[in-house]
Amino acid sequence: MYGLVNKAIEEMVRSHFSDDTWEQIKQKAEIKTEAFVSMEGYPDDVTHRLVVAASEVLELSPAEIMHAFGKYWVKFTANEGYGELMDMNGDDLPEFLENLDDLHARVGVMFPKLQPPSFDCDDADEDALTLHYHSEREGLAPMVLGLVEGLGERFETEVDISQTQSREEGADHDQFSVKYKAKCPFHGSR
Numbered sequence: 001m002y003g004l005v006n007k008a009i010e011e012m013v014r015s016h017f018s019d020d021t022w023e024q025i026k027q028k029a030e031i032k033t034e035a036f037v038s039m040e041g042y043p044d045d046v047t048h049r050l051v052v053a054a055s056e057v058l059e060l061s062p063a064e065i066m067h068a069f070g071k072y073w074v075k076f077t078a079n080e081g082y083g084e085l086m087d088m089n090g091d092d093l094p095e096f097l098e099n100l101d102d103l104h105a106r107v108g109v110m111f112p113k114l115q116p117p118s119f120d121c122d123d124a125d126e127d128a129l130t131l132h133y134h135s136e137r138e139g140l141a142p143m144v145l146g147l148v149e150g151l152g153e154r155f156e157t158e159v160d161i162s163q164t165q166s167r168e169e170g171a172d173h174d175q176f177s178v179k180y181k182a183k184c185p186f187h188g189s190r
């Protein structure tokens with residue numbers, strides 16, 4: 001994955017915990033690189049090791065780390081130069097989710113090593129939709145929970161997301177039920 005992902009993990013740990021905690025995690029994950037470069041590709045294994053090490057140092061499950069990280073990613077990328085990319089992608093939660101593949105396509109033009117996941121929405125109505133998530137990577141479903149909750153914060157929308165199908169349990173792909181309600185009906189409703 002692009003270094004931007006590892007940098008986001010680093011920033012999440014440094015801001016929520018401390019520089020010292022980050023050094024501990026980095027050491028445990030056996031990361032020799034001094035600093036991650038956003039636009040450089042890194043093996044997925046580096047990210048996996050960071051999540052496992054963070055889970056040991058912070059005494060949280062890997063799923064909890066991924067969940068928190070998904071939420072953090074939405075804020076982090078918005079502040080890291082990708083706010084406009086996000087702004088362009090939709091004015092409310094369901095529209096944003098519907099357009100996620102286009103967002104990844106735009107990023108992929110500039111960064112060809114991107115291995116984007118694919119998101120599909122169906123059964124969308126005023127207050128709920130079914131979200132289908134396809135990825136080449138395994139084990140990232142807990143992150144999707146956080147990503148969608150992060151989008152809820154971004155659009156000031158109450159979100160209730162639960163996983164309804166799991167690839168880990170033999171399903172063809174991960175599937176989620178997403179319920180939402182804009183807190184201010186003049187923002188983020190269609």
Ligand code: 1DX
Pocket residue numbers: 001002003004005038039040073074077082100103104107111113114115116117134135136137140143147148151
């Ligand atoms: F709901 O499933 C909201 O490296 C969502 O495989 C979901 O393959 C927002 F410059 C620049 C760059 C860089 C910008 F090249 C990425 F470095 C991408 C910014 C997406 C904002 C996907 C990150 C593939 C890296 C799923 C988890 C991975 C998608 C991560 C979240 C908006 C993004 O993101 C999987 C890679 C961006 C960039 C967004 C992702 C790779 C998402 C979301 N993905 C790199």
